[in-house]
Amino acid sequence: MPVKMRLQRHGSKKRPFYFIVVADARAPRDGKFIQKIGTYNPLTVPATVQLDRQKALEWLHKGAQPTDTVRRILSYKGVLYLKHLLRGVKLGLFDDATAMEKFQKWHSEHEATINKRQQENRKARQAQRRPPFVRRTPAPAPEKRDDAAEA
Structure with a gap:
């Protein structure tokens, strides 16, 4: 049975969140899986990855083939x-x-x-970010000069 390490999509429309799972290669993307080994949230900067290194390493030693994205995640985490x-x-x-x-x-x-x-x-x-709104007080009106009073 060919086994793959791949992403299983969760989350709502345009707000993806993924589980990193080990599944049979013939199973559908979001279908049945063998074991969940982590999560991946691509919306944060940098992306948030939580991964059980030991489980991932065990599955790699057993011969599970990671997909391209999961391979990149495993490399990022040092597995x-x-x-x-x-x-x-x-x-x-x-x-x-x-x-x-x-x-x-x-x-x-x-x-x-x-x-x-x-x-x-x-x-x-x-x-x-824009600086907070600061209310400005109006400038004081210029004083009127009375030329007749000066003379």
């Missing part, structure tokens, strides 16, 4: 990098502790990049 590192451990290139150390280093750098992107987005949105 594919972790799979790559664990293959290096299996081949004897380095030990498990070194692999986890490399992954933790990558993960901390990645989190810093995401936080920086969120801060920049927040600043850009703040700059685009």
